[in-house]
Amino acid sequence: MAATLQERVMDTFNHLHANPELSWEEVETTKYIKEKLEEAGCSVTVFDDCTGVIGDIGNFSGEAPVIAIRADMDALWQEVDGELKANHSCGHDAHMTMVLGALWSIKDRADILQKVGVRFIFQPAEEVGAGALKLIEKGAVDQVDYYYGIHLRPIQELPNGKAAPAILHGATGSLEFDIRGEDAHGARPHLTHNAVEIGTHIVNAIHTIHLDPNIAHSAKVTRFLAGERNTNIIPGSATLAVDLRAQTNELMEQLVSRIHEILQSTQSLFNVTINITEENGVAAAEVHPEAQEIARQAIIRSIGEEYTAAPIVTPGGDDFHFYTIKKPHLKATMVGLGCGLQPGLHHPHMTFDQEALFNGIHVLANIIELHAKGAN
Structure with missing residues (x-):
């Protein structure tokens, strides 16, 4: 049947x-x-x-x-x-x-x-x-x-x-990047740039982005990996990911541009290398x-x-x-x-x-x- x-x-x-x-x-x-x-x-x-x-x-x-x-x-x-x-x-x-x-x-x-x-x-x-x-x-x-x-x-x-x-x-976007530097002993913070502090600077800088409030949008760090098992090592490297949302394609372009500006200025400020490892998005x-x-x-x-x-x-x-x-x-x-x-x-x-x-x-x-x- x-x-x-x-x-x-x-x-x-x-x-x-x-x-x-x-x-x-x-x-x-x-x-x-x-x-x-x-x-x-x-x-x-x-x-x-x-x-x-x-x-x-x-x-x-x-x-x-x-x-x-x-x-x-x-x-x-x-x-x-x-x-x-x-x-x-x-x-x-x-x-x-x-x-x-x-x-x-x-x-x-x-x-x-x-x-x-x-x-x-x-x-x-x-x-x-x-x-x-x-x-x-x-x-x-x-x-x-x-x-x-x-x-x-x-x-x-x-x-x-x-x-x-x-x-x-x-529109949605995803941007992943690495902060690359050298580890140092916890007693000698002057010998490196702490990737946790650099990553925190980036998180705070993202929170200062202000675009048209009449159009829904958001940017937030959704991954922050730094350090290993030993707590007396200052990590020089970290991996972060940012999730981006905007109700229009035009606003998403502005949002992505601001994130890039933040990463470039952070490189100069801390004298470290930041490599974008993955960047993609979906249109509105x-x-x-x-x-x-x-x-x-x-x-x-x-x-x-x-x-x-x-x-x-x-x-x-x-x-x-x-x-x-x-x-x-x-x-x-x-x-x-x-x-x-x-x-x-x-x-x-x-x-x-x-x-x-x-x-x-x-x-x-x-x-x-x-x-x-x-x-x-």
């Missing part, structure tokens, strides 16, 4: 949840999704130098609009009940499941598939802000006209049962009003106008927005799904109402159907 949609959805979610893989290591996840795409009749693309998989179904003649839906694949590395492990605490297992559910909902709908091409993009490495850029490089969205994502939202942002037609993510959302309106209509059709929320403004980030910045022809938005998620995203014991998966599936399927109706 063929499994019902509900059974397939829950079996898929449980499998993905039980088998998380880290960024760029989503090998078994790629194989699993590829199999599901092929079973549904998709033309499938995989890559020889990275994880991720794309499935195409419908009309790709060049005369029909192409609608793409993206799911992120990777898990986080975090401590869960005293054990460091891969963990799907950001909901990517749910996102993959909902995108597959949307495929299963429309795969036999000739009235849809004759009128639009539908591309299902399963993207690696969202958590490190690099997967979208890689798939852009691969040409994943070159043919795409409209692009949609979906993301579970915590209870602090959206009640269970509701959905929003856009998530207005802020640039939502297309047409895609947002189609998503809004799909939410109304799926769960009702009373459950349709306004776009969500959040300081969190997502590399989904690189697609629209790098490929301005895309009309894109990301749907926010209320699902009773608590205590919060990235919490090691994050939970949500799994019945909400079906709301997400219906919304995505209705987005595709609305495009097909518009292509008449």
